[in-house]
Amino acid sequence: MIDFISDTVTHPTRQMRDAMYEAAVGDDVYGEDPTVNRLEAVAAKRMGKNAACFMPSGTMANLTAILAHCARGYEVLVGDESDIYHYEAGGPSVVGGVVFHPVRTQPDGCLAIEDLKASFRDPLDFQCARAGLICLENPHCHSGGRVLPLSYLQEAHALAKSRNIPVHMDGARIFNAALALGVSPAEVASFADSLQFCLSKNLAAPIGSMVVGDTGFVDETRRLRKMLGGGMRQVGVLAAAGLVALDTMVDRLSEDHRRARLLAEAIARLPDIQVNLDEVQTNMVFFRITGSRFTWQTFLAELARHGVRMCELGYGRIRAVIHYQINDDDIEATIDTFKKILE
Numbered sequence: 304m305i306d307f308i309s310d311t312v313t314h315p316t317r318q319m320r321d322a323m324y325e326a327a328v329g330d331d332v333y334g335e336d337p338t339v340n341r342l343e344a345v346a347a348k349r350m351g352k353n354a355a356c357f358m359p360s361g362t363m364a365n366l367t368a369i370l371a372h373c374a375r376g377y378e379v380l381v382g383d384e385s386d387i388y389h390y391e392a393g394g395p396s397v398v399g400g401v402v403f404h405p406v407r408t409q410p411d412g413c414l415a416i417e418d419l420k421a422s423f424r425d426p427l428d429f430q431c432a433r434a435g436l437i438c439l440e441n442p443h444c445h446s447g448g449r450v451l452p453l454s455y456l457q458e459a460h461a462l463a464k465s466r467n468i469p470v471h472m473d474g475a476r477i478f479n480a481a482l483a484l485g486v487s488p489a490e491v492a493s494f495a496d497s498l499q500f501c502l503s504k505n506l507a508a509p510i511g512s513m514v515v516g517d518t519g520f521v522d523e524t525r526r527l528r529k530m531l532g533g534g535m536r537q538v539g540v541l542a543a544a545g546l547v548a549l550d551t552m553v554d555r556l557s558e559d560h561r562r563a564r565l566l567a568e569a570i571a572r573l574p575d576i577q578v579n580l581d582e583v584q585t586n587m588v589f590f591r592i593t594g595s596r597f598t599w600q601t602f603l604a605e606l607a608r609h610g611v612r613m614c615e616l617g618y619g620r621i622r623a624v625i626h627y628q629i630n631d632d633d634i635e636a637t638i639d640t641f642k643k644i645l646e
């Protein structure tokens with residue numbers, strides 16, 4: 304099976320498993336795990352922030368960040384097509400009494416500055432919750448893995464500052480964004496007060512995300528992590544894989560981008576496929592099945608019958624995510640499968 308369903312399906316590499324076996328450990332709730340401490344220092348430095356905290360998941364990273372920024376009863380301006388809004392079980396509302404204020408997502412993944420401005424309502428006039436935070440997702444998954452431009456980030460950040468509220472970036476795949484923009488991840492992160500990125504997706508670690516930001520903010524996320532039951536003990540065994548991920552898996556992401564482009568351009572030439580090539584900026588390819596021969600359901604079933612797994616990700620769009628377990632031969636075989644089915 305060639306598995307394009309997500310980059311979360313990636314397995315830890317041999318080097319990660321060796322590092323996990325050899326990892327020096329301690330009790331991380333006491334701050335005494337040397338491998339976690341090293342990972343946190345490396346992550347903070349890579350993102351140009353003062354501090355970092357190792358989290359079990361991107362969901363907990365986003366949740367603790369939102370709760371650290373936003374008091375109960377405040378609202379978070381969040382994209383209506385974001386992972387935080389759709390796929391994280393409403394944690395900030397359930398756990399922290401934070402109100403989601405969904406903002407329409409533009410086709411390129413941005414939340415229009417005008418829409419953000421309009422979302423700031425006078426709480427006394429409107430008897431509404433006070434705005435406490437803006438969340439941006441970059442790259443933006445539901446928009447095809449598109450990257451938010453630096454000029455946009457700068458504008459959104461300036462707006463937040465003018466309203467005296469912070470920006471949190473869900474940068475689950477921040478290294479893909481930085482690669483596509485041709486800048487360092489720290490430059491992308493500089494337009495956010497806090498950011499979370501995942502080790503367990505395209506970087507192939509078995510688990511883990513990092514929250515980065517100012518020291519006081521990160522200390523608070525650490526306290527909230529404990530409240531949520533995410534305080535881990537000898538977790539250097541997992542942090543060790545994260546360190547290898549940062550060391551060995553970032554530079555190779557350009558391979559995934561190249562292969563995504565290859566796949567997109569090849570299938571764009573086939574009948575009954577609609578791909579917006581401008582959308583293909585990172586490791587994702589979104590496309591639609593047109594014509595009357597297939598629905599997205601029957602096309603996915605046909606792909607699966609030929610050993611290719613993809614998924615639907617909203618409004619009948621099919622998504623393919625390229626990752627390190629997909630090589631050039633797999634891309635070629637997949638293109639051949641598409642041809643076999645469609646030509």
Ligand SMILES: Cc1ncc(COP(=O)(O)O)c(C=O)c1O
Nearest residue numbers: 360361362363386440444473475
């Ligand atoms: C953009 C984005 N943010 C956050 C998450 C949540 O990460 P996790 O699955 O580690 O909780 C995901 C997961 O796919 C994601 O794609």
